[in-house]
Amino acid sequence: MKRWRIDPVVMLVAPATAFLVLVFAYPFLYGLLLSFRPLEGGWNANYVRFFSSDRLFPTIGTTLELALPATVINLLLALPLAYRMRVTSRYQKWVASLLVIPISLGTVMIADGMLTYLGPKGWLSQVLQALHLYDGPIHLTHNYAGVLLSLIISGFPFVFLLVLSYVTGIDPVLPKAAATLGANPWQQFRHVYLPLLSPGLAMAFCLAFVQAFSVFPSAVLLGAPAGPTRVISIAAYEAAFEQYDDSMAACAAMVMGLVQLAVVSAALFARRLFYRGPVVGGKG
């Protein structure tokens, strides 16, 4: 009888696997099972309640309304900036560092800064009034705009760095070839960079979206958590720590994961429509 042997190389993945099981798979499965053991009612009572309650179900829409625009805006901001900075120049390092600074600040820090700067009595409002540019009240905090803005600020460096790495990965001889064939700078971007970047942009979208969708601190600190920015994570938080209904909170978390999965799958499916392969034009 042949003895079943484990390839020693396979053992190298064991620590990572164990780590994944312990901190991801186990809590996930625990939460999944927990969500099907409601405090009262049948096995699916939580889900029935979530999708029929007008306190819970609309949080999906609220969160999407924040996360989708924030992600798209960040991509639209990052793409032209990264494109401009694809060629190394003297200023590139400095501009890149400047753009990336927010990544080193926590969301809470950003929220606090924004409250001080953009609040009704904040610097911005004071400066505008002192210069007599605008005397009305400024509504950039404790509402939708505040949360959106903070999502953009905290998410941008991440998207920018991702997109920059994709852009610089494209062989610079390709746009040159396009130029000798008569393509102006816009056409070079449109016909060479954009198609080759699309798969990368889809990936950046997924990562940034997932990050934005789980917004919590800024929605509480900068938003109106009772109404317009009552995002899904707030609903989960309330269930867990105000109503002590862990099972319902687990259900909200599962729904949150499901929505993220749906959006990410859609983006990855769209990615399949693009060319994916090496982004060089020669005998590699």
Add this chain to the structure above:
Amino acid sequence: MNLALSEANPVAMRTGVVQRLGSWWTGMNSVRSAVGGDFEELRLVGLSRHYGGALAGRVAALDRLTITVRRGEFIALLGPSGCGKSTALNLIAGLLQPTGGGIWLDETRIDVLPPEQRGFGMVFQNYALFPHLSVRRNVGFGLLMRGVRRSEADRRVDRALALVQLHGHGDKLPGQLSGGQQQRVAIARAIVVEPPLVLMDEPLSNLDAKLRIETRAEIRRIHRELGRSTIYVTHDQDEALSLADRIVVMRAGVAQQIAPPHEVYAHPANLHVARFMGYRNVIEFASAPRALGDQVVLARPGLTLTGTVRQDIQGPRAFAAIRPDELVARRMPSTGSLAGIVEGFEYCGRDSLVDLAVADGVRLHVRTDLPVSAGDRLYVTAPPERVLVYPPEA
């Protein structure tokens, strides 16, 4: 066969639906080259390109190249690796900015224009095919940018693909082609728009011997048919000799000789050009040559040669350069012949390339159809007009 190939290929990728949808849109954005069209002459005046710091460590990849390319002319840039051939081509195409000199197309100064407004076709040394576009769409790219009608573009793409023998490969992606096939796509892509000047950077380097000679003839034919100008970069002297109207021999960024093939071949301007053109026998003489009518006599222990001076000789040293096929080998001595012993030989079919030890420290390469074996004694003579005498290289 086509299908089987693409299925077997692991790089089976899809071209984007989005790109296909987008193609209608580009028709509206086409630019016409500001210069484009035909020209009488292209003048490079002191064209230079330096790399490195402002003062220290500044090296010239191309140093003051001056040449006038006439309409319909075929120019070959010939030289060893790193001598600045690609640099010259990139400067003309507009992909590099010169650090000195200028480029004129008739009366227009064009070195200030971006590449898309110069309208020159270019075949890149490493192909630079668009990896996300099929072969057809790669070839058709220039036509699309110029806003050529779809039916017309299809016809011209078909013709260009047939010209480079790639019909049937049109729907593949570049990643699914062999190196030689990619190279031919690059050629087709550059010539399909019939540019007034085609720049080719070693376009045949990856083809096998047979295809290379076929494609060489094809390039020459296309060049004649279009009646446009071509600047062709190569390090292969046979290619340069067979294709060009004029050859620019380069070395370390400096043009050494600009002349028609027969002149470069028979009368190299200096020792470097001679070496590059196959003058394999280069013999050093420590004493200055002695004049003898039109010719000079060179002497070193055990060896005296009569030759022709091709370049002013100032110092005490001189070099004689002789092609292996211009030495005549016989079994019997004759007047002025040099005796030598066969040390080794390479059999080449019709003849052999013989290493002949003639005087102490001097070994000659001789081409002969005599049957030889190691240790044979042979007598060689060299016609004095084919023994070229040069000063040492600068």
